Amino acid sequence: MNTNTSPVLGPVNIVVALSCEAKPLIAHFKLKRTSDRSGFVVYGNKQNITLIVTGIGKIPMAAACGYLAGLQINENQSKSAWLNVGIAGHKRSVIGKALLVHKVTDLISGNTHYPPLLLDINCETTELISVDVPETVYRENSAYDMEGSAFYGVASRFVSSELVQIVKIVSDNLDNPSGEITKNKTQVWVTDNLTTIAAIVDQLQSITFDYNLIYALSSQYLRLVEKVHLTASQQVQLKNLVSRFHALGGTELERKLTPESHKSSRNLIKKLKLLIEEI
Amino acid sequence: MKFSCVYVEEEIADTPRVQEILCRLSQTPKVSISRYGEVFNRRSQNFRLQKRKPALILAKKYGKFVLPAPEGYGFNRDPSFYFSHMLNCVYDCRYCFLQGMYRSANYVLFTNYEDFAASLQDEMTAQSKNTVFYSGYDCDSLALEPVSKFTEFFIDWFAQRPTTTLEIRTKSTQVRSLFNLSPISNCIIAMSFTPSDVNQEWEDKVPSIDKRLEALGKLQEQGWRIALRLEPLIYQKDFEKSYERLLASIFDKLDAKNIHSVSTGLFRMPKTFFKNIVENYPDEALYARRFDQRDGLIAQFVNQETEMTDIVESLLAKYIPKSILYRCA
Numbered sequence: 318m319n320t321n322t323s324p325v326l327g328p329v330n331i332v333v334a335l336s337c338e339a340k341p342l343i344a345h346f347k348l349k350r351t352s353d354r355s356g357f358v359v360y361g362n363k364q365n366i367t368l369i370v371t372g373i374g375k376i377p378m379a380a381a382c383g384y385l386a387g388l389q390i391n392e393n394q395s396k397s398a399w400l401n402v403g404i405a406g407h408k409r410s411v412i413g414k415a416l417l418v419h420k421v422t423d424l425i426s427g428n429t430h431y432p433p434l435l436l437d438i439n440c441e442t443t444e445l446i447s448v449d450v451p452e453t454v455y456r457e458n459s460a461y462d463m464e465g466s467a468f469y470g471v472a473s474r475f476v477s478s479e480l481v482q483i484v485k486i487v488s489d490n491l492d493n494p495s496g497e498i499t500k501n502k503t504q505v506w507v508t509d510n511l512t513t514i515a516a517i518v519d520q521l522q523s524i525t526f527d528y529n530l531i532y533a534l535s536s537q538y539l540r541l542v543e544k545v546h547l548t549a550s551q552q553v554q555l556k557n558l559v560s561r562f563h564a565l566g567g568t569e570l571e572r573k574l575t576p577e578s579h580k581s582s583r584n585l586i587k588k589l590k591l592l593i594e595e596i
Numbered sequence: 597m598k599f600s601c602v603y604v605e606e607e608i609a610d611t612p613r614v615q616e617i618l619c620r621l622s623q624t625p626k627v628s629i630s631r632y633g634e635v636f637n638r639r640s641q642n643f644r645l646q647k648r649k650p651a652l653i654l655a656k657k658y659g660k661f662v663l664p665a666p667e668g669y670g671f672n673r674d675p676s677f678y679f680s681h682m683l684n685c686v687y688d689c690r691y692c693f694l695q696g697m698y699r700s701a702n703y704v705l706f707t708n709y710e711d712f713a714a715s716l717q718d719e720m721t722a723q724s725k726n727t728v729f730y731s732g733y734d735c736d737s738l739a740l741e742p743v744s745k746f747t748e749f750f751i752d753w754f755a756q757r758p759t760t761t762l763e764i765r766t767k768s769t770q771v772r773s774l775f776n777l778s779p780i781s782n783c784i785i786a787m788s789f790t791p792s793d794v795n796q797e798w799e800d801k802v803p804s805i806d807k808r809l810e811a812l813g814k815l816q817e818q819g820w821r822i823a824l825r826l827e828p829l830i831y832q833k834d835f836e837k838s839y840e841r842l843l844a845s846i847f848d849k850l851d852a853k854n855i856h857s858v859s860t861g862l863f864r865m866p867k868t869f870f871k872n873i874v875e876n877y878p879d880e881a882l883y884a885r886r887f888d889q890r891d892g893l894i895a896q897f898v899n900q901e902t903e904m905t906d907i908v909e910s911l912l913a914k915y916i917p918k919s920i921l922y923r924c925a
Contacts, residue, residue: 421603421625431635434600434625435649442601442625477642524645531644531879557874564884593887 327525328365328397329518330385331436332472333466335379337372337500338403341508345515359388366518367397375423375447375467376563384561395533398480398521402514404503405445408455412493413418416443416460417512417517418483423466424448430469433479436520440513445485448476451495460485472549481527484517486510535559537570547582558589565596597686597743600649601625603635603702606825608656613707617743618653624652631655636683636700641799644876647688652743657681657706659883661715668925669821671763671857675723679716681706681746686766688800690882691828694734698867704738709749716753719755720760730766739768747773755780764824769811770805779819783824784856786823787812787840788886789846791838794830798882805842809849816850825859826908830882836907858916860908861924862901870894 331346333339339360342348348368357380358369367389367478371381382399389397398454410416421430421441434442444459446452447466455461465483472481486506489495507514538559561569570592578588608614611627618626632655650729665676675906683704684694706712720727731737731750741747747764751774754762763784767832774785787808791800795805803811816822824846832838867889874883888897894902905923910923 357736364908394624395608419625429634431603431627431629431638433649433651435645442627444627473640476640478638478640479642479645526761528642528645558879561884564879564881593884 325433325526326365326522327527328367328389328395329521329525330389330397330472331366331368331518332353332371332378332382332385332399332401332468333368334371334373335404335500335503336356337369337503339368339509339580341511342402342514344369345511346518347357356409357384359385365522368440371464373517374463378464378467379471382468384473390465392539393534393536396476396525398525399468399476399482400514400521401465401468401472401483402507403462403464403485404498404506405465405485406452406455406489407443407460407485407487408458408491410441410443410460410487410490411486412490413509414441414487415513416444416485416487418443418465418485419484420444420459421465421469422446423470424427426466428466428470430466430473430478432469432482433526435479436445436482436517438513438516438520440484440517443485445483449557453494455491460487469481477528480521480528482517482521484510484514513542535563540571541574541585544579545582545585547585551582551586554586555589558586558593562596563590565593567592567596597732597740599624600657601627601651603629603632603651603653604626605632605653605655607653611707611711611731613745614654616650616745617707619864620743620924621652622744629653632704634707636698636702636704638699641699642702643695643699643869643872650684650686652892653702655704656704656708657711661712662719665728666925668923669730670728670924671813671859671922672728674728674761676728676730677719678730678733679712679742680734681709681712681731682737682740684734685736686739687802688799689802690800690877690880691830691863693707693865693869696865696872697734703735704809705740705744709746713750714754716760720757721907726759726761728761728763730763730765732763734741735767736766737764738766738770741768741770741773745773747777749775751780751783754783758782763823767799767802767808767810769807771811771815774815774820777817779809781821781823782785784814784821784823785815786825786857788825788827788844790826790828790830791835791842793832793838798830809846813849816854821849821856823856824858825924826912827859827864828862829901829904829906829908830863831896835904836911839908839911843911843915852915855916855920857920857922858912859922859924862895862905864893864895867894883922 351361353361371378417440445465452461631652662677662679670676761782764785
């Protein structure tokens, strides 16, 4: 188990295509701009919420997700949940309604993803079809957007799919064409659904916190790796031994490791095995 | 029974059995899929997270429906086979090999029971001796009964074939459907038990020992043939006392003279499954223990296995004749 003193809330990345989608979220989560580097605008707060504005389309979305994941590489390998929030067309659904996505299909490639529905959220669910040009015919009774499939395909490479979710807000349908969408309307739709979005973020933070507690590398392990040179396979062995030590209820590991243990990788592993047998 | 979502294979979406199941789950989101593998076998899934809120996948089974039971699995030497109308279990037993066998914790329910029946018939016809079929190897046979209606179909099928035997292995108390059926002599309801300390520590969502005994007692009273499966035997401090208490409870509630068979089974699993489970549960004390490795299997040390098996069998000898006791591989 990880014994790091992590924040109580696990990290969540909110990914939006448009600035007008971002604005109400920035205000609600009290996010501050954190990156002045060129490329993508990134916001964050002390509660472990990060937001990135990607631009429209699959390529900017994929690039932004990769960019953000790169920024967040950390030595203890803790993970962030990913949430795509954005507007989408829908054949029949009511304008302004939030829909959690249970299936996302890329229209061109046919690739499909199934975001697991683990959250306790009172929100209708939908299939989402990602297209390259705005959809006006709405052939299927599904939501249509231009980024969802790219978001899911990329984000689920960085973390288990349970921690990758998409919520779409209906912006256009057969009676209300996409040409009528404005920045102001978009902001209002996102604002109207902040309760749902915040509930999703809240639950993702809770799950991610638990996830990192279990799977992130412990600070004890990291300190040991710094002290002794280990090969890649020895690092894996050490990680497993440290986990076993804690799982069996072992305490004060570093105090029990004598200076002799730190003289070589073999000594360290041997001593740790002995300590485990003594538990 | 609540599911996070129901995935339905397009091919079977309109079949009566699937329609009936979907009617009962009208409040659950439904998602259309081509084949169950695209959800169930996908990479980037976490079994442990999914176990918080599993989904149900309604699918059509292809390929081999009936497989030879592992050697030594059965209660006699008749040809033995197993079949799985479901993959995964609604319970969350930390010692269970299914956690390491599948990437997903979602439940797959194969609804083409008629195809299973045809394969059972083929296997039965091909054997010269009586045949035993085991259900409950890759799932708990009864735990999803309100949705699957497994017994309704298969008990009726086996009732018409009295020379062949069905063993339903379970930890479930979902036995109401059996009360509505007439007992048949060629069906055995085999309930698995571990002592209460193991039950409390490692059998999340499994009904209590008392509840299971109550259900089994009622089945026995009604004329169903029942069996006890003491598995897995996990080496614990004071395990002898734990089993003494467990057996006292069991034989206080059940008629020992009217038990089909009792088996013991050891904690064993393929190395790859073990490795997958450790990855999912690095903080689990059970898997942090030292284990032995023999013939590609992870097992407890031989001296522990021998000690436990001998002691549990000697405790059992106080209640049942040796003739109905066997060791399940």
